[in-house]
Amino acid sequence: MTSPRLPRRGLLAAGPVVLGLGALAACTDGGSSSSSDAGGAQGGTLTIFSTSEDMSFDPATSQSLAITSLGLTARRLTAWKTSADAPTELIPDLATDTGTPSDDGRTWTFTLQDGLTFEDGTAITAATVKYGLERSFAKELTGGLTYHKVLLEGGEDYEGPFSGKHLDSIEAKDETTLVFHLNRPYGAFGWIASTPAFAPVPEDSGEPESYATKPVASGPYRVASYKAGSQVVLERNEKWDSSTDQARTGGPDSIEFALAQDSSVVAQSLIADRSDAQDAFLASFVPAAQLVQAQNDPKVGDRLVTSGPGALEYLAMNTQSEALKDVKVRTAIQYAVDKEAYRTAKGGEISGDYATTLITPGIEGREEYSLYGDAPAGDAEKAKSLLAEAGVKDLSLRLVITEDDTAAAEAIQQGLARAGITVTIQPLDENAYTSEVPAGDGSGYDLVLGSWQPDVPSPDANLTPLFDSSQIGGGNYNLARYSNPEVDKALLDASSTVDADEAAAKWAAVDKQILQDSPLVPLIYSKNSFLHGSGVKDFVIGEFPAYPNYLTVTLG
Structure with a gap:
């Protein structure tokens, strides 16, 4: 459980804030431009320093925001477009739109884009989204968000798909059409469809507990290696099609999460812009002592990004x-x-x-x-x-x-x-x-x-x-x-x-x-402050949420 003074999140969820990295809330008033026109380029290796000792890439157990770590490997039905000077916009991700309500908001329909595939080339279908969502109900997998669980008809009694049972209120009508039947009208279901559990998961994805470190990617990156307490390496998913994705730029060729880091030590490296920190950022807030130091160091400049009002x-x-x-x-x-x-x-x-x-x-x-x-x-x-x-x-x-x-x-x-x-x-x-x-x-x-x-x-x-x-x-x-x-x-x-x-x-x-x-x-x-190295571009914190958008960061 995180400190009660750190921002809590999650309707009916008893869990703490989890980005998968140990980073906690911020929101922006500054930072770089929100598009790759700011000078970022394709290629290179981005390093993200994290104080956490491990990460989970399982959407069923994740509370990761739509723009943070899990969003690099797992797409959802909808996504967020963030900007430093405009409200966050709900946009389609796997789906062709942000959902169509009917029956006064009790029924929501989504249609998947054609030709979407996982990292192994198999098709992303309505059935794989349904299965991924059903997994989040399983008692073997805990810790995820619960918005959909209290809204879907029959969700209160459903215990997941591992015994062969399915949730009828999630209807895969054909290869690309999903229909959700809610137990009451709900106007913001398009936003709920951007939460982690709405990521597709193949039904033959292996043992449930192993998916946290061996997921099947639908986003621009796949997990290449995972060493708890040390490092996680993401490499480009060659099956990801940028033309189908409005939320992610897929800039770096690879992304390395350096785990179990001391935030004060990392902040010092970033302030000094040392060679091993130039293509990197610190996922957690800048500690108080280093924040004062960074504010007073002219060499840091706009590499210190302070959010606007947030939590x-x-x-x-x-x-x-x-x-x-x-x-x-x-x-x-x-x-x-x-x-x-x-x-x-x-x-x-x-x-x-x-x-x-x-x-x-x-x-x-x-x-x-x-x-x-x-x-x-x-x-x-x-x-x-x-x-x-x-x-x-x-x-x-x-x-x-x-x-x-x-x-x-x-x-x-x-x-x-x-x-x-x-x-x-x-x-x-x-x-x-x-x-x-x-x-x-x-x-x-x-x-x-x-x-x-x-x-x-x-x-x-x-x-x-x-x-x-x-x-x-x-x-x-x-x-x-x-x-x-x-x-x-x-x-x-x-x-x-x-x-x-x-x-x-x-x-x-x-x-x-x-x-x-x-x-x-x-x-x-x-407000919260983040530090990045001189090689990091497009490091943007939107009006919501109070975090940098990992999905659009580039190097250059």
């Missing part, structure tokens, strides 16, 4: 705590929090923009608003007034954090102290945190710091995991333990709306509806 960092208030059941008390905390001090503790302006909404930047349906004033330092007097109205004196709260989050917690503590609220900070190790907060009964904490980066640029992936009452406990991420039947109904209604403009208006309304109840305080939309 939402927030202070969750346990709405089931006796001390926080009154919305006036929770609203007082909205005003008492010093976001300025919090951002300073996180590293200053480069760490993020101040947050006032729940839907994060770069996602359709987001509207800018501010319910609780525009002063980042807060309004302690307003907070005191609200506490007085609520008849509350000597409010004492327990703030649970992980052990590496003391500075940010102290910033929250000092802000609330100005309003006469006493905060006791309780650091916990990872296992204790998990047991007490996402998996616990909520009795042990009043406040907790969290962060959220959705898997797809849909407001549903932004709001439902954090605020739907079904996401309380059980390892899920409604850390505010917020339960409001009207909000549950509004979330369901918005996600069921197929018309994009109508859905966007509903999402904007439910965003504000939730925040009026003050289940959490939006703190910042985090």
Whole structure:
């Protein structure tokens, strides 16, 4: 389990952020051009430094974003087109379009492009996409995203294809036509079809557990060698046809993942632009000390790419705590929090923009608003007034954090102290945190710091995991333990709306509806910084997600 302060992702998924590389969230405000016209060329070997000791190329178990590691070897029905200065666009990948809804959004049809093949030359068919998706239900394979599992008819009872059973709600009508039957209307299924499980897998792909290191590639690269704790080498898949792929440029001839790396050591090599780091980038964020160094080194220049506003960092208030059941008390905390001090503790302006909404930047349906004033330092007097109205004196709260989050917690503590609220900070190790907060009964904490980066640029992936009452406990991420039947109904209604403009208006309304109840305080939309060598071109972080697009990086 990753730190609770790192961005979480995944509707109904109890797993952490996984890129397959150990890299965690960022979003951009800069970087190179988003096309190969920027000067990148075909050829060469790109090195990606990772702090992880291993990787998985199995789409059934992956939470990899559509633009990161798994996307190099595995195509999906749909894909993402990212840009540093425009919203991320849903585009076709294996399919000819982004899906056609019918039956008011309960049925979705996709048609595959003709002539697509795996690395061995066998055909990619509707049946191989169906089988790949069915594998994700198997109890032998765990850890993947669950959006499709809760949407497909019969998914709650299906246990995968390894015993010979198939899921009838995934219909391979012919070689190229797939029809998905959902248990309710769902407007953003085109985005769901870009998640890892929608990659094709041949039915004779071997033992399920071995597929993580020996996948059959549908993307521009195939796994040539895999050494856990050391190196993974991808080589060009000669059967990949660039003319069928809008999402990937297939620039480098090969890509090497250097595993189990020390991010500080790698960052130093990249800052110095050493010969073995010139055609490379660091998958994880630049550590704080090296970030300061890189900012102050003129030789680094635009090789340091800092994202625009991305994941939402927030202070969750346990709405089931006796001390926080009154919305006036929770609203007082909205005003008492010093976001300025919090951002300073996180590293200053480069760490993020101040947050006032729940839907994060770069996602359709987001509207800018501010319910609780525009002063980042807060309004302690307003907070005191609200506490007085609520008849509350000597409010004492327990703030649970992980052990590496003391500075940010102290910033929250000092802000609330100005309003006469006493905060006791309780650091916990990872296992204790998990047991007490996402998996616990909520009795042990009043406040907790969290962060959220959705898997797809849909407001549903932004709001439902954090605020739907079904996401309380059980390892899920409604850390505010917020339960409001009207909000549950509004979330369901918005996600069921197929018309994009109508859905966007509903999402904007439910965003504000939730925040009026003050289940959490939006703190910042985090920014993150990445380093690459001088030989790396087209290193782009779009408006969403807050990660570089691995699929379009070139060398030159």
